[in-house]
Amino acid sequence: MSVDLEHYLIVGAILFALGMYVALAKRNFVSVLMGIELMFNAVNLTFVSFSRFVESDSPLDGHVFVIFVITVAAAEAAVALGLAVLLYRVHGTISVDEMDALKG
Amino acid sequence: MEDTGTVLAFWLLTIVTIGSALGVAFVRNLIHAVVFLVVSFMGVAGLYITLSADFVAVAQILIYAGAISVLMVFAIVLTPQDERKNAEGFLRLPALALAMLVAATLIFVAVDNGWAIADRPGFEETASLIGESLLDKYVLPFEIASVLLLVAMLGAIVLVRPEGAEDDE
Amino acid sequence: MPVLSRAEVFLDAWYDLRDIGNAVGELQQQIIDWGAPDWVPYVVASLIGVVSILLWTILSVLAFIWIERRVVGLMQNRIGPNRVGAAGLLQPVADALKLLFKEAITTTNADRWLFWIAPIAIFIPTIVVFAVIPFGEEMLLADLNVGVLFLIAIASINTMAVFMAGWSSNNKYALLGSMRTIAMLISYEIIQVLALLGAVLFVGSMQLTAIVQWQLDYDVWLIALQPVAVVAYIISGAVEMNRSPMDIAEAESEIVAGYHTEYGGIKFGFFYQAEYLAGFAITAVIVTLYMGGYTLFGLEQWIPGWLIFLGKLYTTFFIFIWFRGTLPRLRIDQLMAFAWKFLLPIVLVNVVLVGGEMLLWQEADLSSQVAIPLFVAVNLAYAVAAVAGWAVMLGHAAPERTAHRAILTREVGSIHFGEAAPNV
Numbered sequence: 100m101s102v103d104l105e106h107y108l109i110v111g112a113i114l115f116a117l118g119m120y121v122a123l124a125k126r127n128f129v130s131v132l133m134g135i136e137l138m139f140n141a142v143n144l145t146f147v148s149f150s151r152f153v154e155s156d157s158p159l160d161g162h163v164f165v166i167f168v169i170t171v172a173a174a175e176a177a178v179a180l181g182l183a184v185l186l187y188r189v190h191g192t193i194s195v196d197e198m199d200a201l202k203g
Numbered sequence: 204m205e206d207t208g209t210v211l212a213f214w215l216l217t218i219v220t221i222g223s224a225l226g227v228a229f230v231r232n233l234i235h236a237v238v239f240l241v242v243s244f245m246g247v248a249g250l251y252i253t254l255s256a257d258f259v260a261v262a263q264i265l266i267y268a269g270a271i272s273v274l275m276v277f278a279i280v281l282t283p284q285d286e287r288k289n290a291e292g293f294l295r296l297p298a299l300a301l302a303m304l305v306a307a308t309l310i311f312v313a314v315d316n317g318w319a320i321a322d323r324p325g326f327e328e329t330a331s332l333i334g335e336s337l338l339d340k341y342v343l344p345f346e347i348a349s350v351l352l353l354v355a356m357l358g359a360i361v362l363v364r365p366e367g368a369e370d371d372e
Numbered sequence: 373m374p375v376l377s378r379a380e381v382f383l384d385a386w387y388d389l390r391d392i393g394n395a396v397g398e399l400q401q402q403i404i405d406w407g408a409p410d411w412v413p414y415v416v417a418s419l420i421g422v423v424s425i426l427l428w429t430i431l432s433v434l435a436f437i438w439i440e441r442r443v444v445g446l447m448q449n450r451i452g453p454n455r456v457g458a459a460g461l462l463q464p465v466a467d468a469l470k471l472l473f474k475e476a477i478t479t480t481n482a483d484r485w486l487f488w489i490a491p492i493a494i495f496i497p498t499i500v501v502f503a504v505i506p507f508g509e510e511m512l513l514a515d516l517n518v519g520v521l522f523l524i525a526i527a528s529i530n531t532m533a534v535f536m537a538g539w540s541s542n543n544k545y546a547l548l549g550s551m552r553t554i555a556m557l558i559s560y561e562i563i564q565v566l567a568l569l570g571a572v573l574f575v576g577s578m579q580l581t582a583i584v585q586w587q588l589d590y591d592v593w594l595i596a597l598q599p600v601a602v603v604a605y606i607i608s609g610a611v612e613m614n615r616s617p618m619d620i621a622e623a624e625s626e627i628v629a630g631y632h633t634e635y636g637g638i639k640f641g642f643f644y645q646a647e648y649l650a651g652f653a654i655t656a657v658i659v660t661l662y663m664g665g666y667t668l669f670g671l672e673q674w675i676p677g678w679l680i681f682l683g684k685l686y687t688t689f690f691i692f693i694w695f696r697g698t699l700p701r702l703r704i705d706q707l708m709a710f711a712w713k714f715l716l717p718i719v720l721v722n723v724v725l726v727g728g729e730m731l732l733w734q735e736a737d738l739s740s741q742v743a744i745p746l747f748v749a750v751n752l753a754y755a756v757a758a759v760a761g762w763a764v765m766l767g768h769a770a771p772e773r774t775a776h777r778a779i780l781t782r783e784v785g786s787i788h789f790g791e792a793a794p795n796v
Contacts (some may be wrong), residue, residue: 101205102213102253104320108313110217110250114243116306117224123298124291129278133227133240135329136271140247143263151254156211160330163336165259169266170348176271180278181362193282196292207411234539241532261521269528269561273554276535280547328517330578367628 107148114141128183128193132176139172204253204325212253220246233287237275244268255325258333392678392683393510396420401555421513425502433648437464440693447697476637479542486540491635491642493533497526498646501653506581508666509675519580520568523657524561527612529559532651537643538631551628552704553614558710560608566719567601567608571661573726574598584665590740591669595662596748599755601720602662604715609654610695611707613647617699618707651684651692659684713766718758 114137121134143165150161187193204210223246226239244267251260279287326332337345399420400413433577438453445452453460478487488648503513504522517521531554538550571594572578575586587593611618614630632643659665663684666677702710729750733743 100210102210103204104318105314106213106217107250109310110221112220112306112309112313114224114247115309116302117221117228119305120302121228123301124295126290126292127233127286129275129282130233130236130289132235132275132278136240136267137224137227137243140244140267141328143259144247144250147251147254147256147259151256151325152318152320154319157336157340158321158323159326159329159332159336162259162333163341164257165256166262166333166337167341167348169259169262169343170352173266173271174352176274177359178355178362180274181359182277183278184281184363187282191283193286194292210416214762232483234483234486238532238536239488257516257518258521260520261525265521265525265528268598269525269531270558273535273558276532276539280539280551330518 104148104152107152108145111141111145111148114138114144116157126194128186128195131195132179132183136172136176139168142200143168212249216246216249216253219243220250231289233279233289234276236289237272237279240275241268241272244272256329258330264330384480391556392424392509393512397510418513421503421511425499425513426465429499429502429649429652430645432647432652434464434468436648436689437467440696442524443690444534447694468536471638471641471644474637476635476639479634481542481632483540483542483565484515486536487634488639490533490537490540491639491646493536494530495642495649497529497533498653500526502656505653505656505660506584506665507681509672511666511678512581515579515581518578520572520578520583520661524565524568528557528561528563534722537635541631541634543634545628545669546633548629549628549633552620553631554619556611556620556704556707559708560611563604563608563715563719566611566716566723567598567605568657568661569723570598570719570726570787573723573730580660580665583661584667587664588669590744591746592744593662593664596620597728597744597751598662598722599716599752600758602658603755604722605658606691607715608711609651609658611641611711612654612693613650613692615651615692615696617695620701620704620707622685624729634645641685651689655685655689655692656681663688685731714762718762721758722751725751 110144118134118139118141121137122131123134125131125134146165146168148156148159183193186198188196204213220243223243227236227243230236244263248260248263248268251257251263295310347370396417398419403413403416404410441463442452442460453463456462456466480482501523504516504519506512517751534550534553534557538546538548538553541547571583574594574597575583577583577586583594632640635643635653659681666672666678666681668680672680732738738746
């Protein structure tokens, strides 16, 4: 019984799919953000597992990229949650089904 | 990786991570969903440790579980109460179909492809090497990331400033 | 083979006995000799480490409940607990029994799951911190390469647990208290990171055993080289512990009990113990990083390392008890302004200064006999100059020495003590 690259890639794929479902299907803005963070995590896991298992000249590039993804995700979470509070202030609701000002 | 400890750790952590991701998707209380999200962050950090990525694992706990989850919790507390049921919108069936399709595609690509597996053991210590890379090969993205963080902080503050504080600066 | 003298034989046996880590190492070797699979010694050693850390923390917390109340009582010119047992020594046992037998009420509309999990979620990070701290030469549960960052990361999980406790109580004072606590915790987390970064820069590694070894090799404690960082870390540690003078979020006259208002019985016991454990954890980090850990300039070959470590730990914890007995409570806005406006720039410039010093050390090829006293002097000068100068620049410097007469008494015309009578 051993653990290989494929196992980690499958875990990453399942996490990504779950994150995509949450991001697309939920009604609350913060739930959508939670789905996006799950997708980021899946991608990071894939990067790190490639960095560990796959042949490369500079294998730690995967880790560096993950650090950048975590940084950008933090920045994006801050701005998105600021937007959530602002949206509530302007529209009175935070349901993404109601944000259809661009429709038609 | 064949030793018993790593295999056992991998399966336990996978069950915890995917279980709590399912919790995020299907639980009916938004605060519980955030708690499940934090658990999944910790699970992913554990998986990083099985991959001998120690610096990234600790950075994940520090930033994701420690800071981003607090941001989400504050956003939930500051937004209305009638949307805290973690309900699905009108796109739930197409989203489910799309998610399953994406999962199937990714798993097929992962399993069917022949990856060039290297023969090396786990990394001894990644922190110093990552640090050298950040200042040597990736110095430009590093500097841009710091500017990005500054801009994001300022943007978030400007966005949520209360009305009537325009004349303050 | 040379005949060993009796002293050397004694030293060898003493070396094996004095460190529990060495004894466990011998046990591991014995298990391997018995032919067990290769994961058994690892599991046995980990279990022994975990059980001993748990036992030690529980005994220390019990002891310090009594010690703290007596010492604070002495500072406040009163006796402290002296009824239960001889001189009140059984007071912690009475407290523990009371908390165990009291009914742990779950309020009606509280969020049941989160209400139950929150005390455990607060307890876990504070005890996981002890896994990376070297109690002795081989007495370390996990020798992580990123030990210092691990300490900070685990401390940052406390914020989520505090929120869970405050939210699930369904009580607006609890929620308010937990929001205040979270604001304090995240502000002082940054200062903690920057303060610890100074020590890491000197050593060049985040591994805690490497930091202790550096202090042993260069015969200097990092507290002498980083006075600003130590003081900043002590202050932010007091905030992490929610301890007076920073207990605004759980002070009884302010907000009932903050995020643990609704908790009673053993659930409150968890919060109480977690507060003391956090204190020990932060003090253990200070002792390891800044005060030489289990070493004492070579004395640890005679006295067991863990005795030295515990002695330093308890002596440093006295500083926090001293804070509690002496200083008045800070307001939340004073705390936040202090963190963001005063401490953060000082600690940030400290990191730059340490970076410059390390560069100077390497480029100019200074010997450590020259470099270390020079850096001690420079850092001490920086500490004094930064604190005094920045306080002057922010306008906090000169306290008002001349007492003013209160406005009402001036209007009414009464005579203030020590003043001449006014010409009416």
